[in-house]
Amino acid sequence: MRLDGKVAIVTGAASGFGEGIAKRFAREGARVLVSDVNVRGGGRVAGEIATDGGKALFVKSDVTRAQDWAGLVGAAQASFGKLDVVVNNAGWTHRKKPYLEVTEAEFDKVYAVNVKSVYLSVLHALPVFRKQRGGCFVNIASTAGLRPRPGLAVYNSSKAAVILLSKSLAAELGPDNVRVNCVNPVFSPETGLSAEFAGGTLSPEVRAAYLATIPLGRFSTPMDVANACVYLASDEAAYVTGQTLHVNGGMAMI
Numbered sequence: 001m002r003l004d005g006k007v008a009i010v011t012g013a014a015s016g017f018g019e020g021i022a023k024r025f026a027r028e029g030a031r032v033l034v035s036d037v038n039v040r041g042g043g044r045v046a047g048e049i050a051t052d053g054g055k056a057l058f059v060k061s062d063v064t065r066a067q068d069w070a071g072l073v074g075a076a077q078a079s080f081g082k083l084d085v086v087v088n089n090a091g092w093t094h095r096k097k098p099y100l101e102v103t104e105a106e107f108d109k110v111y112a113v114n115v116k117s118v119y120l121s122v123l124h125a126l127p128v129f130r131k132q133r134g135g136c137f138v139n140i141a142s143t144a145g146l147r148p149r150p151g152l153a154v155y156n157s158s159k160a161a162v163i164l165l166s167k168s169l170a171a172e173l174g175p176d177n178v179r180v181n182c183v184n185p186v187f188s189p190e191t192g193l194s195a196e197f198a199g200g201t202l203s204p205e206v207r208a209a210y211l212a213t214i215p216l217g218r219f220s221t222p223m224d225v226a227n228a229c230v231y232l233a234s235d236e237a238a239y240v241t242g243q244t245l246h247v248n249g250g251m252a253m254i
Helices: 016-027 039-051 066-080 104-132 153-176 204-211 222-233
Strands: 007-011 031-036 055-060 085-088 135-140 178-185 244-247
Touching: 007 016, 007 066, 007 104, 016 031, 016 039, 016 055, 016 085, 016 222, 031 039, 031 066, 039 055, 055 066, 066 104, 085 104, 085 222, 104 135, 104 153, 104 178, 135 153, 135 222, 153 178, 153 244, 178 222, 222 244
Parallel strands: 007 031, 007 085, 031 055, 085 135, 135 178, 178 244
Antiparallel strands: none
């Protein structure tokens, strides 16, 4: 029960890493707001948490919209009385392709989902954290933000922005007892974006090529990422802020 009594928002929680984080948080005692644009998936995750004995509420929300963030933070307070943790997991990428083929609309969506969402989360959650004299953000970035791959320049740079924004916020918000950290996963075929990272088709050959770059010899799983998030959200990490926790099997030793 490492998160007993805490209330957490997890975005992009209808599948993949977000689903794993939401379920792991609930098993550690947190009350979880499952956030996603996918109503069916988000409702399923919240329902499965409840069936497993945990407490969860699904809130449909678009992380690129300020009014949705206001509603999400408000739902946490109305339903559970407070808010302790925000996990910014929702993400999006353009398909792997040459830079000159990335459209302006794709560029805008990558930065809106991956970066603007973090901005909006702080805008709406920080006043609550300040009133409570503490809280934390856990932002899911990517190994790509430090070790970029060709064909994903816009995505890579958006995750680099998340890493630096997190460090900058940690420096600024420390006096408020608000911690901000990142988790950097490596490629996982279990996420909904895996085929896009691969250029459209996740063939056995592509999987093998990705796997060959990971010294531990396996892909990351939602539970790997969730375990890292549990630590950063827990009181065990009370003196940890502005850090990037690499969950990549040794793919990038930075």
